[in-house]
């Protein structure tokens with residue numbers, strides 16, 4: 151592990167914020183390891199995506215615009231990232247800990263015979279060259295320090311919003327990746343975006359999340375969206391709300407949904423089950439609105455207001471709006 | 476359709492978890508062991524597809540776990556799986572993602588299946604990396620987060636969740652799937668199922684049966700837990716009863732002001 155290679159995840163031709171966080175961190179790690187900082191940019195509009203990384207101090211950007219990347223499930227991505235890593239040489243590979251990032255990481259681990267540390271919030275290179283990763287485990291009940299043992303390659307999946315974005319002038323060499331001589335089986339027939347154009351949940355500085363207490367889909371639109379808007383944030387949900395079909399699954403926060411670490415988390419009508427808690431407990435400030443004074447969410451909220459969300463939320467939205475002028 | 480479902484046996488997710496300071500491994504004694512909740516959804520998917528396949532359908536559950544946990548698999552048999560295979564060997568202790576996927580893949584190669592269904596995530600280690608690694612070792616197409624699965628002309632039509640929405644995907648068999656929780660709630664074991672499970676077989680295999688080239692267990696792992704500690708405690712905050720909507724809103728507004736969040 152000498153160089154650092156970032157899988158630059160994108161969504162509909164837009165580089166995701168987590169990618170900027172990873173390339174910012176990659177520079178620091180590469181300097182500690184004495185190697186190059188690289189990124190792999192894949193899919194339609196690849197050249198443009200590479201240009202979006204211009205303001206970051208990378209040494210090499212590997213690119214392909216191969217349409218297969220968007221036409222087949224995962225296989226082309228894994229092939230291209232593997233190809234880039236083989237071109238770069240022995241590498242520490244940084245991958246966003248998102249649904250697709252997790253898949254890519256697992257597959258690369260088998261291919262490259264590389265160790266993998268998941269859901270990491272801090273990476274350290276020790277003086278002896280060991281790479282040590284800090285990650286919350288067992289639903290955040292413990293913070294672990296896990297080392298990648300010395301090997302050719304190592305893989306780390308990184309929690310979105312764990313690292314700061316620090317742009318600085320870059321002068322990267324852009325290298326086109328050759329098309330692998332392979333054919334793929336798992337074809338994507340339809341790719342549907344839900345809630346497109348809205349602020350991605352993992353990247354939002356404020357999250358206003360709703361649960362079963364909201365009773366249906368309408369309050370998400372009528373109550374939570376306006377509050378999220380005045381706070382400059384995004385709307386999220388508990389599993390109960392997603393399971394009921396009130397919001398799309400990609401808004402679910404928790405163990406089996408997204409992990410978020412906004413500056414402010416507002417939980418509305420959410421009881422605070424352990425599986426929900428693990429997805430939001432690292433938020434800066436937590437405010438809960440719940441009818442039930444004994445709801446578990448009170449145990450880890452900075453402020454619990456006991457009362458009816460249907461009455462409180464509209465008033466709160468008005469207060470903030472007025473204060474903003 | 477012959478289906479294999481992998482299940483991990485994990486400490487009860489609602490119980491408090493501890494790591495042994497000496498061995499740096501999860502303490503698995505003194506707490507009840509259960510099927511990893513996520514894997515129950517994978518099993519539900521397997522059982523649903525089996526039912527649709529009629530007489531051709533068959534579900535085998537597979538787990539890598541200590542021999543002492545063998546009977547925990549009985550629950551999967553009670554839910555409707557036909558039989559179970561347990562890979563148990565003291566030399567597997569301390570396996571990380573790499574070593575787990577390598578050993579499990581070798582054991583799965585001995586089984587005959589059209590479809591392998593893997594859980595999306597474990598409750599204890601939560602890497603979500605094992606499914607992808609298994610697909611690579613076994614050379615199978617890998618479709619994750621399936622919420623709807625239909626067998627059509629020897630292929631699968633799958634609706635899968637993505638970070639941004641969903642996709643419809645077609646894959647030939649054999650293939651590996653992971654299920655999303657939206658596939659549907661796992662069924663309960665019926666009394667008849669529980670009685671019937673007593674007669675079903677749980678076969679055990681050991682490492683000697685697999686003739687692995689590379690080491691597994693702690694010796695074959697590529698990561699090492701150095702230390703761990705509970706995170707800084709998050710103090711219990713204030714709780715305020717709201718007299719009415721306006722009062723509740725004001726309490727929150729003032730609190731956000733104080734914290735410079737508005």
Ligand SMILES: Cc1cc2nc3c(=O)[nH]c(=O)nc-3n(C[C@H](O)[C@H](O)[C@H](O)COP(=O)(O)OP(=O)(O)OC[C@H]3O[C@@H](n4cnc5c(N)ncnc54)[C@H](O)[C@@H]3O)c2cc1C
Pocket residue numbers: 360361362363364387388389390391402403404405406407408418419420421422423424425426429439440441442445457458459460512513
């Ligand atoms: C394998 C597995 C994985 C899971 N993964 C997740 C996950 O990723 N994310 C997740 O969130 N959950 C997950 N869960 C589910 C979790 O255990 C809880 O069931 C879920 O979080 C509950 O959602 P809730 O808080 O919205 O609903 P409830 O627990 O029903 O809580 C609703 C709350 O709303 C309050 N309320 C009602 N009306 C009002 C009102 N008018 N004003 C104010 N408050 C009101 C009630 O007092 C109550 O506290 C998982 C479960 C399993 C088994």
Ligand SMILES: Nc1ncnc2c1ncn2[C@@H]1O[C@H](COP(=O)(O)O)[C@@H](O)[C@H]1O
Pocket residue numbers: 481482483484511513514517537538539540575579592593594595596597600601602603604605606
């Ligand atoms: N020891 C094991 N035995 C059987 N299946 C496993 C084991 N470890 C992981 N898996 C499977 O891989 C999935 C993802 O695990 P993980 O990558 O550890 O989060 C689980 O839901 C299981 O289906």
